[in-house]
Amino acid sequence: MTVSLKDVAQKAGVSVATASRALADHPRISEATKQRVRQAAAELGYMPSAIARSLVKQETRTLGVVTTTVTDPYAAELVRAVEDAAGAAGYTLLLLTSHNLPRREVAAIRALQERRVDGIIVISPRGVEHYPDILAHVTVPLVLVNHTLDHPRVRSVMADNRQGARLAVEYLVDLGYRRVAFIGGPTTSRSARERLHGYTEALRAMELPLDSRLMFPGQGRAEDGRRALLAMLDITPPPDAVLCYNDLTAYGILAQAWALGVRVPDDLAVIGFDNIPFSELTAPPLTTVAQPTEAMGHTAVALLLRWRRGEAVDTVHFDCTLVERATA
Amino acid sequence: MTVSLKDVAQKAGVSVATASRALADHPRISEATKQRVRQAAAELGYMPSAIARSLVKQETRTLGVVTTTVTDPYAAELVRAVEDAAGAAGYTLLLLTSHNLPRREVAAIRALQERRVDGIIVISPRGVEHYPDILAHVTVPLVLVNHTLDHPRVRSVMADNRQGARLAVEYLVDLGYRRVAFIGGPTTSRSARERLHGYTEALRAMELPLDSRLMFPGQGRAEDGRRALLAMLDITPPPDAVLCYNDLTAYGILAQAWALGVRVPDDLAVIGFDNIPFSELTAPPLTTVAQPTEAMGHTAVALLLRWRRGEAVDTVHFDCTLVERATA
DNA sequence: TTGAAAGCGTTACCAG
DNA sequence: CTGGTAACGCTTTCAA
Numbered sequence: 001m002t003v004s005l006k007d008v009a010q011k012a013g014v015s016v017a018t019a020s021r022a023l024a025d026h027p028r029i030s031e032a033t034k035q036r037v038r039q040a041a042a043e044l045g046y047m048p049s050a051i052a053r054s055l056v057k058q059e060t061r062t063l064g065v066v067t068t069t070v071t072d073p074y075a076a077e078l079v080r081a082v083e084d085a086a087g088a089a090g091y092t093l094l095l096l097t098s099h100n101l102p103r104r105e106v107a108a109i110r111a112l113q114e115r116r117v118d119g120i121i122v123i124s125p126r127g128v129e130h131y132p133d134i135l136a137h138v139t140v141p142l143v144l145v146n147h148t149l150d151h152p153r154v155r156s157v158m159a160d161n162r163q164g165a166r167l168a169v170e171y172l173v174d175l176g177y178r179r180v181a182f183i184g185g186p187t188t189s190r191s192a193r194e195r196l197h198g199y200t201e202a203l204r205a206m207e208l209p210l211d212s213r214l215m216f217p218g219q220g221r222a223e224d225g226r227r228a229l230l231a232m233l234d235i236t237p238p239p240d241a242v243l244c245y246n247d248l249t250a251y252g253i254l255a256q257a258w259a260l261g262v263r264v265p266d267d268l269a270v271i272g273f274d275n276i277p278f279s280e281l282t283a284p285p286l287t288t289v290a291q292p293t294e295a296m297g298h299t300a301v302a303l304l305l306r307w308r309r310g311e312a313v314d315t316v317h318f319d320c321t322l323v324e325r326a327t328a
Numbered sequence: 329m330t331v332s333l334k335d336v337a338q339k340a341g342v343s344v345a346t347a348s349r350a351l352a353d354h355p356r357i358s359e360a361t362k363q364r365v366r367q368a369a370a371e372l373g374y375m376p377s378a379i380a381r382s383l384v385k386q387e388t389r390t391l392g393v394v395t396t397t398v399t400d401p402y403a404a405e406l407v408r409a410v411e412d413a414a415g416a417a418g419y420t421l422l423l424l425t426s427h428n429l430p431r432r433e434v435a436a437i438r439a440l441q442e443r444r445v446d447g448i449i450v451i452s453p454r455g456v457e458h459y460p461d462i463l464a465h466v467t468v469p470l471v472l473v474n475h476t477l478d479h480p481r482v483r484s485v486m487a488d489n490r491q492g493a494r495l496a497v498e499y500l501v502d503l504g505y506r507r508v509a510f511i512g513g514p515t516t517s518r519s520a521r522e523r524l525h526g527y528t529e530a531l532r533a534m535e536l537p538l539d540s541r542l543m544f545p546g547q548g549r550a551e552d553g554r555r556a557l558l559a560m561l562d563i564t565p566p567p568d569a570v571l572c573y574n575d576l577t578a579y580g581i582l583a584q585a586w587a588l589g590v591r592v593p594d595d596l597a598v599i600g601f602d603n604i605p606f607s608e609l610t611a612p613p614l615t616t617v618a619q620p621t622e623a624m625g626h627t628a629v630a631l632l633l634r635w636r637r638g639e640a641v642d643t644v645h646f647d648c649t650l651v652e653r654a655t656a
Numbered sequence: 657t658t659g660a661a662a663g664c665g666t667t668a669c670c671a672g
Numbered sequence: 673c674t675g676g677t678a679a680c681g682c683t684t685t686c687a688a
Binding site for chain 1: 380383405420465
Binding site: 344 | 673674675676677679680681682
């Protein structure tokens, strides 16, 4: 059914070896036969089998990406950056999602290894504690975005979440806010833990009391923001500002505030985290902490590719910046 | 370096053939040897090569997906649905993005065919006019989401965009709005053309004048909404409602309205299209036309899989529904 | 400059 | 129930 190199060779009247070399533009093939082979290939609509090539070359020119879900705008942004960088280098992406389940994450890594990808990028890992087991068998290099793991076959690309959270709290306090609340993220997320850390650290550094009633749990969903705002209103005195685990949570606050008539930032200042594209479209536009997502995605790919070339590579850290808009 | 079936066979003291069958749980292999082989495989951390398997089986259990960009929430939603359905059926996704460039889209289809994917799903195609050329060489089945093409190897999954747009306009007119504007989408998008069609059709059906000054161009970006609102304010009398090509454009209207103090829906009613997740979080929450994205993604995969099994499959159509929230 | 043949890691057919 | 071997489609020595 599908035309193979053999067919091309036959049509051009040469051996498969020659046909292969001709199409690869091998130097020691006469221009004449090259022409003939190319012609034959074109006429037959020949499309080389990457599968067969991978088997002999022992490389697939494919990178595996595992992420929680592409519907998370932050993850999507990262996937986009990774796709761009990979594509530019001639690599294609095999995409698997974990839906936040450690088990699925590990299964994904395994599946990718079976497909012999040249490297794996895990965006916001959720199950690193299981990695040591699987890494005993997985032999491809792994790059973790937003997590670290001490293992010879693992490197990381990190945003400094602690510094980012500190930045936000300091900004709020400088603005005069004194009762700064925090809405956390999933406990399985390293970023969430670090942001919480940055929050408490900043408060301490600025000699402000740490009030546990001002710290709300969350899963990074808008729903968590809505709920937290409701809970905040029951506290006396209520917080005058809130740092959210992510922008989505901040949207929840904004939506609920709008519904309740709570004025932002007059009654309550809010700062998000991630600076996803919609954050400049909220009413009011969201002040938030940004990560250099694009650079992080590019770096993840670059790390993997340099690593494969045998170069020594090391984990990379990026600073966060504050994007001042209208909610604080 | 990496352990192959040969190693497993050796360790278990059987032939590769037997090892292969044992791991495949072939019926005519003694339980004893199965155990021995499995044990050996486990001890060596054997991971079968999907590449080698694909070569002999002539199938990759991989589906190719090409989309404009995963950062478009609508596309992301579709990719998610496709991933879920594919994953459930034991298929993995090879993801390529076109960034709206017909050339890249065609190149992507070609690349996927070279990788011998079992089927290709193109989300919101941008270059179908070039398909006939490439389809002469591409042999895998193609499913188009949001476009059609009359070709034996192509099927489609469609939302009825015209009906959706009509629904929205009728809803507005029923509510008493009389000067309904429309902000369009990219001319390369079939959905955009159909939505415009539905808009004019509905106006005509309701015997309302078609005013070309009320039809604004756009690319589906928030920016287009912002710009359109500014332009609308210069018209006398200004429109009292607007149907947007998509939710993103509607966000632009909302953001600009907030900045200008234009009240929604009192001064201007707004309806979006796509019902992406954020639309329930805008202030006010966005009234919008929804497509059954989940079902569409699942259907795209089901179509492809049934097709491969040799069943006769046909293009599927879905109706849109109106999600009433607070902007109209 | 070209060809024959080995080999990549599997599966599947044919014997035994 | 098990083993030998061909085959999948390509690249890459090794020879000529």
